[in-house]
Amino acid sequence: MSLHGKNQRGQNLRELSAEAIFSLALDGELRALGRLITFIERDSDEAEVISELAHARAGNAHVIGITGAPGSGKSTLTGQLVALLNQKHPRAAVLAVDPSSPLTGGAILGDRVRMEDVASPETFIRSMATRGHQGGLALAVPGVVRVLDAMGYNPIIIETVGVGQVEVDIAGTADTTVVVATPGMGDAVQANKAGLLELADLFVVNKADRPGANDVRRDLDHMLDLSHTTGQDQRTGMRPEIVMTAALTGQGAADMWAAIERHRDAITANGQIDERRASRDLEEVRNRVMAVIERRVDDLLSEHGTTGALKAVRDREMAPSVAAREITNTRFG
Amino acid sequence: MSEPQLRVVLAKLGFDGHDRGIKIVARILRDAGMEVIYLGLRQSYLNVVNAVEQEDADAVGLSMHNASHMTLAPKMVEALAAAGLDVPVIVGGIVPDEDVTELLEKGVAVVLGPGASAEQVAISVRDAVAAKA
Numbered sequence: 001m002s003l004h005g006k007n008q009r010g011q012n013l014r015e016l017s018a019e020a021i022f023s024l025a026l027d028g029e030l031r032a033l034g035r036l037i038t039f040i041e042r043d044s045d046e047a048e049v050i051s052e053l054a055h056a057r058a059g060n061a062h063v064i065g066i067t068g069a070p071g072s073g074k075s076t077l078t079g080q081l082v083a084l085l086n087q088k089h090p091r092a093a094v095l096a097v098d099p100s101s102p103l104t105g106g107a108i109l110g111d112r113v114r115m116e117d118v119a120s121p122e123t124f125i126r127s128m129a130t131r132g133h134q135g136g137l138a139l140a141v142p143g144v145v146r147v148l149d150a151m152g153y154n155p156i157i158i159e160t161v162g163v164g165q166v167e168v169d170i171a172g173t174a175d176t177t178v179v180v181a182t183p184g185m186g187d188a189v190q191a192n193k194a195g196l197l198e199l200a201d202l203f204v205v206n207k208a209d210r211p212g213a214n215d216v217r218r219d220l221d222h223m224l225d226l227s228h229t230t231g232q233d234q235r236t237g238m239r240p241e242i243v244m245t246a247a248l249t250g251q252g253a254a255d256m257w258a259a260i261e262r263h264r265d266a267i268t269a270n271g272q273i274d275e276r277r278a279s280r281d282l283e284e285v286r287n288r289v290m291a292v293i294e295r296r297v298d299d300l301l302s303e304h305g306t307t308g309a310l311k312a313v314r315d316r317e318m319a320p321s322v323a324a325r326e327i328t329n330t331r332f333g
Numbered sequence: 334m335s336e337p338q339l340r341v342v343l344a345k346l347g348f349d350g351h352d353r354g355i356k357i358v359a360r361i362l363r364d365a366g367m368e369v370i371y372l373g374l375r376q377s378y379l380n381v382v383n384a385v386e387q388e389d390a391d392a393v394g395l396s397m398h399n400a401s402h403m404t405l406a407p408k409m410v411e412a413l414a415a416a417g418l419d420v421p422v423i424v425g426g427i428v429p430d431e432d433v434t435e436l437l438e439k440g441v442a443v444v445l446g447p448g449a450s451a452e453q454v455a456i457s458v459r460d461a462v463a464a465k466a
């Protein structure tokens with residue numbers, strides 16, 4: 001396979017099969033890996049064979065999710081973390097997800113610029129836009145992580161902004177989920193609203209160089225005290241640590257990594273890492289099944305179009321719930 | 334949205350420290366529906382090559398605002414070709430007419446002056462990518 005790949009080096013990727021591009025990527029050709037990710041991202045015809053090849057080789061990487069409010073310093077922190085890892089784990093990968101403009105579908109992907117010191121051939125950084133429909137993102141991210149994992153990247157860090165359910169879920173289904181908070185009014189409360197507190201395995205209070213960082217730490221501590229009684233500890237098996245960082249200078253990055261490793265070791269020891277991965281697989285299959293069913297439902301509804309049950313609802317002759325039952329009965333009996 | 338989304342790496346090479354122009358271009362391309370991988374200022378050829386590979390970009394946009402474009406832009410074209418990356422390089426900035434001809438001869442796909450409209454910028458990028466396909 002290796003020889004096969006070498007022969008193709010420098011060749012136009014457009015002329016190669018997905019399998020050939022996969023072997024090139026295994027041989028370390030980064031543009032080939034870049035292209036594989038594009039196929040996955042677009043869910044194009046090649047995606048399935050790529051996923052099959054990747055799935056057989058994946059399962060080794062420690063997947064870390066980093067989420068938090070916009071501008072809280074996720075990318076800068078990730079850059080510091082990767083720089084720190086460079087000796088021990090020279091093959092880290094980062095997947096940075098940013099929102100697309102809902103109006104134009106375009107996006108400015110600006111995470112990479114904050115990680116530029118580590119943007120080397122050894123550290124693979126990929127920026128990804130949410131591309132409007134969120135269901136696609138939930139399918140694409142695990143697919144991209146699988147390919148990076150298959151290529152031997154470890155750890156794999158996923159950065160998503162901590163607003164929007166899908167983005168939060170993506171970071172939240174990692175092996176280790178890091179929630180970034182910063183000094184600022186009501187930040188911890190905001191995080192709580194977004195459901196971030198419940199999914200954190202580790203809190204990082206970034207911008208600790210700014211006043212108020214200790215207050216944030218104290219607020220988080222309080223909330224964790226409260227969650228003792230709401231069963232959080234049973235769910236995660238341990239109380240999330242809180243680490244202070246100042247990502248601009250790199251201060252605290254080593255503590256952050258140490259805490260991430262402690263978490264990884266703990267969930268490896270208690271078997272929770274396998275449970276998490278199993279539920280991640282289940283969720284991915286579920287999302288795919290749902291996507292198919294949703295498309296069928298759309299077709300079904302457009303069949304009913306302007307006549308039948310939908311018309312009756314519009315004319316106020318039938319309640320939506322009755323129409324729904326009528327439609328499902330005709331198809332799923 | 335059925336057309337595959339174009340991905341453009343935007344960078345400024347060398348030591349020229351103004352980012353006004355490149356930020357405007359980033360917004361223009363986003364508003365034209367493209368995904369901009371924004372690298373910003375003081376980039377090296379290697380950084381740009383890495384970004385194009387890893388991000389599977391369709392084009393590279395270089396913002397240039399001094400005479401250094403005559404050496405930097407052709408070297409960028411060479412560096413990409415050496416890495417086996419067949420992507421167009423689009424230069425934006427103040428470039429005298431005689432230099433434009435030379436840049437095009439040296440493999441730059443398009444040179445856009447400061448007077449180019451948002452529409453022209455977007456169309457030039459699309460055309461340059463299409464010409465490579």
Ligand SMILES: Nc1nc2c(ncn2[C@@H]2O[C@H](COP(=O)(O)OP(=O)(O)OP(=O)(O)O)[C@@H](O)[C@H]2O)c(=O)[nH]1
Nearest residue numbers: 070071072073074075076114206207208246247248
């Ligand atoms: N004072 C201070 N500023 C910081 C720190 N970390 C990051 N910043 C700044 O905060 C801003 C946002 O940093 P990013 O790393 O881009 O934050 P982000 O969370 O990735 O942002 P989005 O991806 O846009 O949500 C930048 O201007 C950073 O320089 C820090 O520890 N202290």
Ligand SMILES: [Mg+2]
Nearest residue numbers: 074075110111
């Ligand atoms: Mg970021």
